[in-house]
Amino acid sequence: MTDEKQRSDERLWAEEKQRMLESFDNKVADRYPLKEFHNIGRRGVRRTDGYEKATGAARYTLDVQLPGMLYGRFLTSPYPHARIVSLDTSAAEALPGVRTIIRWDDPEMDVEVPLAGHELNSIRPLSNIAHWQGEEVGAFVCADSEEIAEQALKLLKVEWEQRPFVLDVEKALEPGAPLSNPEYNPDGNLAPNDIYVEGHGDPEKGFAEADKILEFKFTFGQNTWVGPERPCGVWRWNGEYAEVWVKQQRPHIAKRAISQWFGGIPMNKIDLHCLYQGASFGGWSQMGWNLGGMYCAAVAAKRTGRPVKWLFSRREDFYGGEMDAGVFYLKVGCKLDGTITAVEERGVVVNQAMPVFGIAKHFIDNTRVPHVRGRTEAVWVNRGPNVPTRCEQNLNCYSLCWVTNRVADALGLDPIEVALKNDGAEGHDIEWLNARKAELGFPVRDSLRECIAAGKAAIGWDQKWHPPGTKRLPNGRMHGMAFTWTHEWDDSAGSSEVGIYIERNDGTCTILGCRADGGQNAETTYCQIAADELGYPVEMVRFKHMDDAGFFTMTPDTSTNLSVNGWAVRHAARLLKQRILEAAVAPRGVTQLTSFPPAFPGKRPEELDIKDAVIFEKANPENRMSVADFVGPSGAQGPIVSPIGEPILAGREGLGYPMRLTPPTFDFAWHVQRGTYLGLRLRFCRQAHFMEVEVDPETGEVEVTRVVTVNDVGKVINWEGCEGQAYGGAYMGVGRGRTEEVVWDPRTGIMLNGNLLNYKIPTLMDIGEIQTVLLETGMGYGPYGAVGIGEDVATVLPALIGPAVHNALGVWIDRYPVTPDVVLAALGKA
C-alpha cells in the first residue's frame, strides 16, 4: 500500500469514527443523513419474523422443553398481608413426581442477590412475608409436570400470621392506617424517597395572574399488561456452565444479575437465550424481583441435576400493574384567551416499584406554562408492584389532556386552540422553541400545527365538533368528540452494541445483536438501515439474534429501540462498507508464499461504491465485482502447490479454486444515549389524537366509534411497524380508559378478576375505526431525524375518553376506566 493510499484510508476511517462519536449523547440533528433511500421508508418490506410468527414456528420461552425438565411453581399468599409462621412440606414431598421443594428457610436461600429489574438491587429471592394476596412466598415446588407441582402446592401445610392490611392509597395516608410493608417502611406508608417534586416558576404568582382558576380531581383505576406468554424461565446446568432461557425485556441486565449469583459466575460461562417474547410491555421485566423465579430454578436445578422451568399461572401475571393508578388533584390558572399561567398537581399513586416518576413533566417539556409544580406521592398498599407498562408517562399525558380540555370547557374554547396557545417548552413559547430547532440544525416546522391539521381533516373536526352535551344521534345516543396532544419521545438512557459482517459464499450480510423482541418489527428496521447504508437489497440482510446476550443491543424500553440501535446499526454498516472498499483496493491473500493483486488495482476506496451488493468503480461502473465474489467461499484450505512448486492461484485471477483471499469483513459499532429525563434534550415532534364516541345516557355505555392518531415520528423507517404501534396502541389505550381494571375485594384484600374472562382487554370490535396518520418533520434526535413511537398512543389515549364523554353529555366523569357505572354516576343516576 502506498503512503498516499494509506493516508487516504486512515482519513476516511477517522472521519467515520468521528461521526460516530459526534452522535453520542446526541443533542443535534443528524448531520450525515443518506442522500437517497431505497429501503428506509419503503412500504412493503417483508417482516423478518413474519413467517416464523404466522406459522407458529416462532419459539418462546414457554415453548422450551428439555429432556428431564422439571416444572416449578410458587406458593402464593392467600392473604393480602401475612407471615408464614411454619411450613410443613412433608405431604407435598410425598406426592409422586415431586422432586424438590425449596423453602425460604433453606440454607442456600439465606442470601440477598441481585434480581434485575430496571437496575440491579439485592433482595432475598424467597421471603416468608407476603405484602399482597397472590405474592410468591415461602416455597417453590418442582415436579415432573406443572400439574403435579400445582397439586403439591395444595398439600403444603402453612401456618399464617395475618397482618392488618390497607388497599386504598388515600386511606393508607390517614393517621393510624395499617402499615402495608413495615419491613420496607416502619414509619408509614409513604417513604421520604417515594415523594417526587418537580417544576419551575412560582405557581402562586401564576394563579395571581390568572383570569380564572380551576380545581378538579380524577382517579385512575389499576390496569395491567396482560402479557400473552406467562412469565417463565428455564435453567440448566451444563457442568459448570449455566444455560438460561429468560422471558425478559432486558436480557443483558438479566445476565449481569446472574453473573453475581452463587459467588459469581463468569459472564463467559453463562449461555443466556432470549427467544421471542409474548409481550409484556415492560411489565415483570422491570421488577426488582423479576429474576426470583430464575434464582429458585437455578437452585432447584443444582439440587436435582435436572433442568427446571419456573412459571407463573395466568392469575399470578395479573398481580403486577401499570403505574398510572392513583388519585390526582389539579389546580390550573388561565387567561380568558386560553393561555395557561400556572399548573399545580398532586398525585397519590400506588406501589411504584421503580424510582417514582413525575406527573407534571409534560407541562415543563411541552408547554410555555411558566409556573408548574408537580408532586407525586407513591404510597405503598397491600397490592402488587406497579411499574412502567407502555409506559411511565401515562400520568403526564393524562394531566395534559385534562388540563387542555378543562380549560377549554371553562372558557368556552375549542381545546385545539388551547393546545396551540400553550405549545412550547420549558416555559417558553413556540418561537423560542423554533429558534432552538434552528440552532441545533433541525428543520424548523410547527409539528403540533401540522399534526392538528392532519387530524382535523381526517376526523372532520370542523364539521363535527360541537359544544358539550348538544348532539343527540338518531339512535338516541349522545355524540362526543375529543382531542389531546403531547410530544413524541424516545426517553431512555440506553446504549447499544452491534456487530455486522459479510458471509462467505453468497455475500449476505448479518447483523449480530441481542434480541429483545416485543413485536415492534425492530429487526426488520435494522435490516433496512443496514441495507441502505451498505448498498444492499434488504433481502440480503438479516438481523441474527446472538444465541446469547452478547452484543448488548438496546432493548425496546421507552420507545428507544430504533433511536439507539438505529444509530449503532448505521455506524456499523458505514464502517463495514468502508472496510470492504478498503479491502477491495488492497492486495489480497498475503501469505508467506505469495500475495495477489487487489480486486480493484490502482483505485482508492473513495473511488468505489456498492450498490445491489456489487462493488463498482464510480467513474467506470463496468469495473465491478459482486461482494459475494469478492469475499469468496467459506471453508477453503488455502494455496495448494503445483508439481513444480508454484502456488496455484484462485478467484478471479486464477483457477476458480475455492480459496479465501480476503480478510474477514466484520465490524462493529456502538451508540450511547443519555436520557431526556436529565433535561438534556428539547422535544420538537408532537402527536395529536382525536376520538369520537357515542354515549348511551340511559345505560352509561360508551362506544368508541372512531380514533384518529397523528404521530410526527420525524422520519418513518418502517411504515407497517410504525402504524402497527399506533393502531395497536389505540386498542390498548381504549382498553385502559374504558374497560380494564383489576379489582380487589375490600373486605378480604383478594384480587377478584385475575383472568381474561373478567378483566376485559379490547377485542376486534371495541373500536369502530382507527385511522393512523404519520408525519415526518425530521425533527427527531434519532438517525435520519426519527423518534420512537412504541409507547405513544397507548399512553396518551386512555384519558381522552373522559373529555369525549364530557363532550357527549356535558358532564365530567371523575374516574377511569369509564365503565357504565362511572358515566351514570356523573349523570347523577347511580
Added chain:
Amino acid sequence: MPHIGDKQPVSQPVSEPVPRPVSLGTVTLTVNGEVHELIVEPQWTLQYVLHDKLGLIGTKEFCGEGACGACTVILEGRPVLSCLMLAIECDGKNIETIEGIARANHPLIEAYIKHSCMQCGFCTPGFVVTAKALLDRNPDPSIEEIKEAMVGNLCRCGTYPAHIRAIEEAAAILRGVLVAQGGEGRD
C-alpha cells in the same frame, strides 16, 4: 377501612392428598393428516397434548380458559378452543393445527406476513387457524362476517385491523380473483 386485626396464627385449611389419576386412556388423533396413538391422562387438554406431547408449539396457551382463541385448532372442520377440549374426548378425530395450515402453503400465511398481522406473535397462529376455518366455510366473507368470526381471538398488541385486510386478501386469492405474490422463507 379494611382491616384484619387478628394477629393470632391461624391454620390454613389443608386439603387431603389428591390421588393421582389412574385411568389412562388410549386415543387415536389424526393431526394434520398424521395418525398418532397416544396414552393420555383423562384431564389432559388437547392443547397440552398438541403442544407438550406432539411438539406442535404453534398451538399456544394464553388465557387457558377459553377466553382468547390463541389455542384454536380445527376439529372435524370446526374451529375449537383446544384448552377447553380434553384430549381423551378427541379419540378418532381429525385435527388441523397451524403447522398443517402452514405446510399446505395456505395463502393466509403470506397475506399475514404482507399485512404485518403479527407483533409479539404469540396469538398469531390462533388467528390464522380461526381465519382458515372461516374461509373454509365462507370463501367470500364480508368485513362484518370477518369481524364476527375473529372477535373471539384476543391480541394484546392490538393488531386487529391488519387481520381484516389479510383475510380479505387471502380469500380473494383462494377465489382466484387475486394472484398470490411469491413469498420467501418456506423452508
